[in-house]
Amino acid sequence: MKKTIFLLFSLLLIYFIILCSIVSCKRELTQKKFSSESSILPEKSSIHILSTPELSELTAQWANEFCLLNPEVKIKVTHVSETSIAKNFDKSNKLVFTSGELDATLYNKSYWKEVVGRDVIVPIVNSKNPFINEIIAQGMSLEEFTQFIKDPELRNWGTLMKNRQNIPVNLYFTDDAATNLGLKKLLNLNQININGIKVEEGKELISSVQRDPYSIGITKLTNIQDFNTQSFFENVKLLPIDKNDNGKIDYWENIYDDSNVLLRGVWIGKYPMALSNNIYSISASKPTNKAEQTFLKWILTDGQIFLNSYGYNDLVQNERLAKVNLIDDFKVEPIAANNYTLSKNALFYFVYFPLIIFLFFVIGTLVIEGLQYMKSIVTNKQDSPFAPSFIFNENFIEKPQGLYYDKTHTWAFMEKDGVVMVGVDDFLQHTTGPLTSVKMKYPGERVKKGKKILSIIQAGKQLDIYAPFSGIIKEQNKVLATNASLINSSPYTDGWVYKIEPTNWLKEIQYLFMGEKYKEWLKSEFSRLKDFFSVHVNPEKVTYAHILQDGGELKDGILVDFGPKVWEDFQASFIDASF
Numbered sequence: 001m002k003k004t005i006f007l008l009f010s011l012l013l014i015y016f017i018i019l020c021s022i023v024s025c026k027r028e029l030t031q032k033k034f035s036s037e038s039s040i041l042p043e044k045s046s047i048h049i050l051s052t053p054e055l056s057e058l059t060a061q062w063a064n065e066f067c068l069l070n071p072e073v074k075i076k077v078t079h080v081s082e083t084s085i086a087k088n089f090d091k092s093n094k095l096v097f098t099s100g101e102l103d104a105t106l107y108n109k110s111y112w113k114e115v116v117g118r119d120v121i122v123p124i125v126n127s128k129n130p131f132i133n134e135i136i137a138q139g140m141s142l143e144e145f146t147q148f149i150k151d152p153e154l155r156n157w158g159t160l161m162k163n164r165q166n167i168p169v170n171l172y173f174t175d176d177a178a179t180n181l182g183l184k185k186l187l188n189l190n191q192i193n194i195n196g197i198k199v200e201e202g203k204e205l206i207s208s209v210q211r212d213p214y215s216i217g218i219t220k221l222t223n224i225q226d227f228n229t230q231s232f233f234e235n236v237k238l239l240p241i242d243k244n245d246n247g248k249i250d251y252w253e254n255i256y257d258d259s260n261v262l263l264r265g266v267w268i269g270k271y272p273m274a275l276s277n278n279i280y281s282i283s284a285s286k287p288t289n290k291a292e293q294t295f296l297k298w299i300l301t302d303g304q305i306f307l308n309s310y311g312y313n314d315l316v317q318n319e320r321l322a323k324v325n326l327i328d329d330f331k332v333e334p335i336a337a338n339n340y341t342l343s344k345n346a347l348f349y350f351v352y353f354p355l356i357i358f359l360f361f362v363i364g365t366l367v368i369e370g371l372q373y374m375k376s377i378v379t380n381k382q383d384s385p386f387a388p389s390f391i392f393n394e395n396f397i398e399k400p401q402g403l404y405y406d407k408t409h410t411w412a413f414m415e416k417d418g419v420v421m422v423g424v425d426d427f428l429q430h431t432t433g434p435l436t437s438v439k440m441k442y443p444g445e446r447v448k449k450g451k452k453i454l455s456i457i458q459a460g461k462q463l464d465i466y467a468p469f470s471g472i473i474k475e476q477n478k479v480l481a482t483n484a485s486l487i488n489s490s491p492y493t494d495g496w497v498y499k500i501e502p503t504n505w506l507k508e509i510q511y512l513f514m515g516e517k518y519k520e521w522l523k524s525e526f527s528r529l530k531d532f533f534s535v536h537v538n539p540e541k542v543t544y545a546h547i548l549q550d551g552g553e554l555k556d557g558i559l560v561d562f563g564p565k566v567w568e569d570f571q572a573s574f575i576d577a578s579f
Contacts, residue, residue: 045291047075052082052098054177055279058310059097062303066295073291095292096282099181112286114323116299117307117314119277120221120266121182123239124206126213132237134161136256139240139249142272146186149218152195157214171196172208172217178277178311179218186274202311210235222311225259238262241272264316268572279312286327293327300324318569325531392554394522398426400492404512406468407521408575411492412512419474420505423496424456424465424487427522431529431570432458433557435484440497445473447500449508454497456487458560461567463575469508471500525574529554532573 051059056079063075085096099119123145125135140148140160148154148169155169173179173196180192199205202223209217216239224232232238238256240249249256255265265271287293300323304314315323404412409428413421429435439455439462447453453467477496480486487495502508513521533554559567 045073045289047073047289047291047295048094049075049077050085050094050096051077051079052085052096053079054099055097058306058312061306061309062299065303065306066298069298070294073295075295094283095287095296097279098282099277099279111282111284113280113282114296114300114327115278115315115319116281116296116323117279117304117312118266119178119182119279119311120263120271120313121179121218121275121277122221122224122262123241124209124217124219124224124236125239126209126215127235127237128213130213131157131161131163131165134163135239136237137249138162138247139242139253141242141245142186142274143245145241148216149183149194150187167214170212170215172199172205172212172215173197174199174202174205174219176201176220178220181277182275183218185277186272206233206236220311221259221262221313222308225308227308230259232259241275243270243272259313260316263313264318267316267319268568269576270568279307296327297324300327322532322569322573325534392430392556392558394519394526396556397430397522398492399519399522401515403492404468404509404514405518405521406512408466408468410465410468412468412509414502414505415499418501419499420469420471420502421496422453422468422498422500424454424491426491427525428456428463428465429488429491429495430556431559432456432463433488433560434458435487438480438484438487438497440476440480441473443473443475447471447473449504456484461559461564463567463571466575467500468512469500469502470504471502473498474501475499526554528573529558532570533558 047063049059049063056077059077063077067073067075082098085098097116123140125132129135138161144160148160149171154160155171157163157167157169158165160169171194173183173194175198183192183194184190197208199208202219205217205219206224209215210233224236224238226233240253240256242249243253244250253270255261255270262271266276281296281299283292287296300315300320304320307314402413405425406412409425411423411425415421435456435458437457439457441447441453447467447470449468449470450466452464454465455462456465476498477486480495480497487497489495559570
């Protein structure tokens, strides 16, 4: 069979090369760059945008710049308060641009929203601080940072670095809206009253920290960036946040030497959410108007350059591509027949007819060989712990009735004694492929809904899984420590992970799925999964080409062939984004 497949593949490759040379002329005519997409917009298109006050200048510039590039589009921008938008949003079909201040009001409603930029608040130190090596290696936990801001008594380098140096810390901060908003979220307060050294603007804060080796400053990331050199200003370093609170900055937490790496870390959840403030485009439903779609896509591509001018950070490249892909409903219009470089007769004789003959030959041969191959698989099936599977869709997933399912791809089942068994759902184990190890918590530990409860690992690449409800771990599945692949072979039986005594069961199960709702939700997850991999997969690689075809199927264990960065992006898109 190998010889037959090799021969068929060689013939197909030769034919494909010839076909590509013929079709390339047509492709040059049909392929359109984003900058020319406006040519398919209806004449005299109009867009009405509502903008909250803090984004008024940025939104106005976006509108003006886009209209200069697309004179046939007219954009009206109306600046209104957050309260007015929240009250009238249901009655409006307009696009709204707002910062995270409005997010709490709309978060639990079924509106369409997309991140188009963000603020990032960072703690900074002087790079000549005598403890700089300890600061970089150890960092500061989020709880320590919160207490440091609240309590002036803790502002001592000996306390922070856990050494005997009795040297006070001078805390500098600015009284700007973005920093205050980040600190309000962090401290969970309505009003901010910091006992520190307040300066008027970001430049003054940077100068103060540069002069004071024992200082810590709190400012926006854009204030410390030199956009000409793409680096931080001299004598300034970021103070790392020890997110997992283990007393050191682990390799996966080391995102503080470069602004682009930090922004990627913000996107995929390595940086505290309380210190990041998103800029959203929101609408009552997903925009279908061509002009609105084109405008949003422009903001996520060329329009990103205007964010820095107003003190905001642009999105990392992969994040932009993922969002454009979700917005893009465009189908390129077919070009007129008289523009083809090949006549219809030539296309038939040189392309279609040979292709039809060739496909009949290929399909016939593969069917015969495939039947023989499948017969050998069935014969030898018992030799492998996993039955071979090549496609991955919602019909392929086990969905046992009577279980509760969470958006973090965990399941829960209450036993007769009131203890709840918890595990990983079939969708996630088919996405990761065979697991090689797990990191589990121990009996007696308390877990909280939405907090990390488990790490599943595949050849060094890992995903963090969060608790679907709060409780106390009564038992862990010890077998998983030496046989993590049980999660793959028996996710709902032998591959269970914990038995937990719930502490807030009746309230928290309201947010879980059962039965048909879980099945419907899985359909949307598969749709998102195809969109996700369309960003990360190189279409020129034959290995992955099938997942990009219209109506094509995903490969079982699709994450196996990708590196840690794609796993991190998957974590951000499918697990962290559930909150």
